[in-house]
Amino acid sequence: MVRRKGPSLSPEFPHSIHKRGGWSEQWDRLSRWYQRVHESRGVDREEFLYAFFQNCASFRDWIHANRSPNVTKVTLEELVRSNTELSVCQDISNGSKHFALNDPKMPREFARAREYVPAPLAGGVSAWSFVILSDGHKYDVVDLADTCYRLWQTFLRDHNLVPRA
Numbered sequence: 214m215v216r217r218k219g220p221s222l223s224p225e226f227p228h229s230i231h232k233r234g235g236w237s238e239q240w241d242r243l244s245r246w247y248q249r250v251h252e253s254r255g256v257d258r259e260e261f262l263y264a265f266f267q268n269c270a271s272f273r274d275w276i277h278a279n280r281s282p283n284v285t286k287v288t289l290e291e292l293v294r295s296n297t298e299l300s301v302c303q304d305i306s307n308g309s310k311h312f313a314l315n316d317p318k319m320p321r322e323f324a325r326a327r328e329y330v331p332a333p334l335a336g337g338v339s340a341w342s343f344v345i346l347s348d349g350h351k352y353d354v355v356d357l358a359d360t361c362y363r364l365w366q367t368f369l370r371d372h373n374l375v376p377r378a
Contacts (some may be wrong), residue, residue, distance in 0.1 A: 237376045239275035241370070243268045247362050250355060260342060261352055263305070269361050270306030276374070283372040292368060298360040301347045 246265040253261050272313070273289040293299045328342045328351075345352045 224306075224336050235279040236272070236275040236281070236374075239268070239272055240376045243272055243362075243365070247358065250358055258355075262343070262358060265358055266305040266361075269299075269358075269365070270303045272365060276282075281372070281374060283374065288372075292364070296364055297355055299343060299364055301352065301357065303362045304347065305345065316344075 243265070246261060246268050247263040250258060250265050273293065276284055277286050277289055293303060328344050343354045345354050345357060368374075
C-alpha cells in the first residue's frame, strides 16, 4: 500500500460524515466537551478537559479549512498569539496528544499539577484542584477552559460567523 500525504490525497468518498457540518459541527463538538467538563468530577473531568482542549485547539483549523470569507489564516494565528489562554490551550492539546511539544506556543512547557484546597476554601470539604502551570503562571484548568470557550464565542460573533441551529 502506498500512502500519499498532502493536498494530492484523494478522498475515499467525497462526502464523509465528519465533514458534513464544517466548522459549525466542530463548534457543536467543542460545546459538548465544554458541557461535559462542567458536569463531571474527578478523573472523568480530567479526561474531558483534555478532549475539550484538543477540540478547542483544532477549532481554528476547522474555521480555516472552511474558507470563511471573513477569516484568514493570519487572523486565526493572531488570535492565538494575542491570547495567552489560547496559546496554553494549543500546548495542552499538542502535549496531551504527542507527549513532546515540537512547536510550543509558550516560552516554557506547561505542567499539569494538582493543588490542595483546604476545607474552609472548598466549601467545608478538602479537595484537590487541577491546575496548569505555564510560563510562570498558574491557571485553574476549568477557568482556562471557560476563557478559551468565551474567546471563541467572541471571535465567532465579531466575524459574523453563526453556528447552525
